[in-house]
Amino acid sequence: MTPKISARDVSVFYGAKQAIDHVSIDVDQDNVLAFIGPSGCGKSTFLRTLNRMNDTVASARVSGEILLDGEDIYASGMDVVQLRARVGMVFQKPNPFPKSIYENVAYGPRIHGLATARADLDALVEQSLRRAGLWDEVKDRLTDSGTALSGGQQQRLCIARAIAVDPEVILMDEPCSALDPIATAKIEELIHELKGRYAIVIVTHNMQQAARVSQQTAFFHLGQLVEFGRTGDIFTNPREERTRDYITGRYG
Numbered sequence: 001m002t003p004k005i006s007a008r009d010v011s012v013f014y015g016a017k018q019a020i021d022h023v024s025i026d027v028d029q030d031n032v033l034a035f036i037g038p039s040g041c042g043k044s045t046f047l048r049t050l051n052r053m054n055d056t057v058a059s060a061r062v063s064g065e066i067l068l069d070g071e072d073i074y075a076s077g078m079d080v081v082q083l084r085a086r087v088g089m090v091f092q093k094p095n096p097f098p099k100s101i102y103e104n105v106a107y108g109p110r111i112h113g114l115a116t117a118r119a120d121l122d123a124l125v126e127q128s129l130r131r132a133g134l135w136d137e138v139k140d141r142l143t144d145s146g147t148a149l150s151g152g153q154q155q156r157l158c159i160a161r162a163i164a165v166d167p168e169v170i171l172m173d174e175p176c177s178a179l180d181p182i183a184t185a186k187i188e189e190l191i192h193e194l195k196g197r198y199a200i201v202i203v204t205h206n207m208q209q210a211a212r213v214s215q216q217t218a219f220f221h222l223g224q225l226v227e228f229g230r231t232g233d234i235f236t237n238p239r240e241e242r243t244r245d246y247i248t249g250r251y252g
């Protein structure tokens with residue numbers, strides 16, 4: 001199977017400090033891939049290279065190659081706005097726009113010209129909220145502010161917002177770390193439902209979560225990709241000592 005994203009020999013520097021050290025990895029189409037590793041090992045930094053979110057950090061410099069469907073996303077002609085629609089992102093802290101629930105979801109399709117007629121936009125908003133498992137909770141209050149929802153609902157709204165522009169990949173950077181266990185379980189359920197429709201990459205500190213939601217796991221340490229494989233193998237039979245030490249809680 002051709003990978004959805006292929007990262008080759010990727011390094012990232014913040015000024016003189018190297019945060020990612022020659023990482024190569026493929027993201028498959030039909031999988032959930034989890035990035036795990038101790039704090040500061042570079043999980044978020046690497047995740048953010050996959051849709052050029054590091055462009056927003058002045059000191060960040062990326063080398064190597066990242067191909068999306070075989071196309072170099074760092075090529076000079078790449079439209080970064082379009083790229084971030086194709087490779088959407090959900091952040092640690094839910095960050096809905098200070099606008100209505102409807103507008104949070106409709107904004108992206110409108111600026112990308114995916115729906116112009118009101119009825120089409122309404123249908124797209126409903127479909128996105130349904131896929132994000134939020135429709136039944138908000139259908140009678142679409143004009144309320146997105147920021148008035150609970151944290152878990154806000155995170156699902158952010159997922160609906162990412163889905164609305166018809167992405168191919170969804171990057172999730174610790175999407176449950178600000179949520180309680182019930183809201184977390186809902187997001188995990190949602191990840192199961194979204195799997196197959198979108199390639200999903202999730203950064204998580206929670207190893208049980210990685211084991212529950214992902215089919216593949218990548219373990220990072222000090223900017224290096226130490227081990228990458230099937231989640232079951234990584235957690236039950238890791239090849240590398242550093243992976244074993246981490247998953248058994250010897251450091252972290």
Ligand SMILES: Nc1ncnc2c1ncn2[C@@H]1O[C@H](COP(=O)(O)OP(=O)(O)OP(=O)(O)O)[C@@H](O)[C@H]1O
Pocket residue numbers: 014019037038039040041042043044045046057059205
């Ligand atoms: N904007 C930045 N400017 C300078 N250094 C940064 C920046 N962002 C991250 N770093 C550094 O890069 C390294 C990797 O950080 P990163 O946040 O990617 O790790 P992480 O594994 O996601 O950590 P955590 O699990 O704590 O979120 C760390 O040493 C961090 O201090």
